[in-house]
Each structure stands twice: as structure tokens, then as C-alpha cells.
Amino acid sequence: MDEDKKKSFTEQISSSFFKGLLIVVPPAITVFVVIWLFNLTENTIGKYLPAKLPGAGLLIVLVGIWIVGVLSGNFLSEKILGFFDNIIGKIPVVKFIYKSVKQVSKALFESDSMFKSVVLVPYQKSYVMGFQMLTVPEPIKAKLGDDYVCVYMPWSMNMTAGMNFFVKKSDVIYLDMLPQDALQFIVTAGTISTAGMMPTDLEKLKANGNVQS
Incomplete structure (x- = not known):
């Protein structure tokens, strides 16, 4: 009986921890990626600009994301994204979160969604x-x-x-x-x-x- 209670308690902890990961990780990854891209563009492209333009890095990131969306149906971009999917699909836990976020995003933004x-x-x-x-x-x-x-x-x-x-x-x-x-x-x-x-x-x-x- 005690073993069953311990097992149930352990399962509850594991389940709650995993649910917490699902909630915290996607927005955390999004924020991290946006900040990383912002800093990267500010430190690389920004120094070649003739004048210091506050927010230039953020603007470049937003334009870059828009370009990715425009090219999303391109054959080459599909190959690159497919390669990225294969890499992510081999990482435990991360692959489940990535696929879940991807499915929800497709469901919301595609015209023939679920x-x-x-x-x-x-x-x-x-x-x-x-x-x-x-x-x-x-x-x-x-x-x-x-x-x-x-x-x-x-x-x-x-x-x-x-x-x-x-x-x-x-x-x-x-x-x-x-x-x-x-x-x-x-x-x-x-x-x-x-x-x-x-x-x-x-x-x-x-x-x-x-x-x-």
C-alpha cells in the first residue's frame, strides 16, 4: 500500500513537472530566440550602419521573420526547414514540445486547419x-x-x-x-x-x- 502511495506521489510530481515544462518552455524559447537575434543583429549589422539607430536590430529581426514567412512555400526553404525538423525530432522532450507548438500554430494560422x-x-x-x-x-x-x-x-x-x-x-x-x-x-x-x-x-x-x- 505504501509503495503504491509513493508511486502515485512520484507520478504526480513527474506529471506536474512535465506540465510545467510545456507551459514555461515554449514562451521562454521564443523570448530567448528573439533577444538572441536582436543582440546578434545589433552587434553585427548595426556596427556597419552609418549612424546609430535605436531599435534597428529589432526591425531587422521582424523583417527577417516576415521574409521567412514569404519564402515558406519555396522549395529550398522547405528543404532547410525539413532538415531542421529532423534535427529537433531527435532531441528527447524538446521534440515533443516543438511538435506540439508547431501543430497548434498550424491549426491557428492555416486556412484548412482543424x-x-x-x-x-x-x-x-x-x-x-x-x-x-x-x-x-x-x-x-x-x-x-x-x-x-x-x-x-x-x-x-x-x-x-x-x-x-x-x-x-x-x-x-x-x-x-x-x-x-x-x-x-x-x-x-x-x-x-x-x-x-x-x-x-x-x-x-x-x-x-x-x-x-
Whole structure:
């Protein structure tokens, strides 16, 4: 009995630690990479500029990221990214985090993604914003029936973590928003305007006291 308790306690610690890694590592890596690129460009390209331009490194980093996006469909860039994927795919733990972040990013930013639409669903006498998934897993559908949809709710300030809810279709409010706009609203903790919502849905929420004017 004591051995089972010790094993359960150890498993809980391991599980919590791994969840912590999933939450902390992606944004930490992102911040580290951006700072590293900023310092690299400031120290290399910046010294060749005719005058000291504050923020030139950041501007170069942003333009560089934009160029990568433009060239993302290029054959050569796909080969390079494929080579990078293979290297990352051989590193324990890192490969899982990388693949998870990549899948979430693709789901949010590709037109044929697994996310069907942006929605609001009831949660603890309020509403939360999320993304309706294209399908409900068959084992769950077999138990709940066809009246439920799967909604993924990302956490504020961290798009790589969140929860899945199975909600009745009648309780779902659909929003006229692009996934990218909804993601901005969520990860910035609501500092982005709700102007992208459908007016009828906003009025409905205001009437229920869930959205402030």
C-alpha cells in the first residue's frame, strides 16, 4: 500500500513537472530566440550602419521573420526547414514540445486547419472564448451523441496550453472573427478590442451582464 502511495506521489510530481515544462518552455524559447537575434543583429549589422539607430536590430529581426514567412512555400526553404525538423525530432522532450507548438500554430494560422470557427461557450456563470474543432472523437460522440461539439480554449498569455470542452451545440455562440484575431485577443488577456465580434452576439452577452460596454 505504501509503495503504491509513493508511486502515485512520484507520478504526480513527474506529471506536474512535465506540465510545467510545456507551459514555461515554449514562451521562454521564443523570448530567448528573439533577444538572441536582436543582440546578434545589433552587434553585427548595426556596427556597419552609418549612424546609430535605436531599435534597428529589432526591425531587422521582424523583417527577417516576415521574409521567412514569404519564402515558406519555396522549395529550398522547405528543404532547410525539413532538415531542421529532423534535427529537433531527435532531441528527447524538446521534440515533443516543438511538435506540439508547431501543430497548434498550424491549426491557428492555416486556412484548412482543424479549427472550424471562433466561439464563446458558458463557463462558471460567464463565457470563455475558444475554437470549435472540426470533429469530435468517435468514442466521445458515442457516449454524448451528436448534440455536442469540441471546443479548445487556449490559456491567456500562452497559446501552447489550454483545455478541451465538450459543449452542447445550443450553448455555443459563434463569432465572426478570424482565428488569428481571436488568438490575439486571448493571449493578450483581452487587451485587444472586441470589435471583431458580431454585434448581435455582443448585445446578447451584454444583456446577460457578461460583457461590459
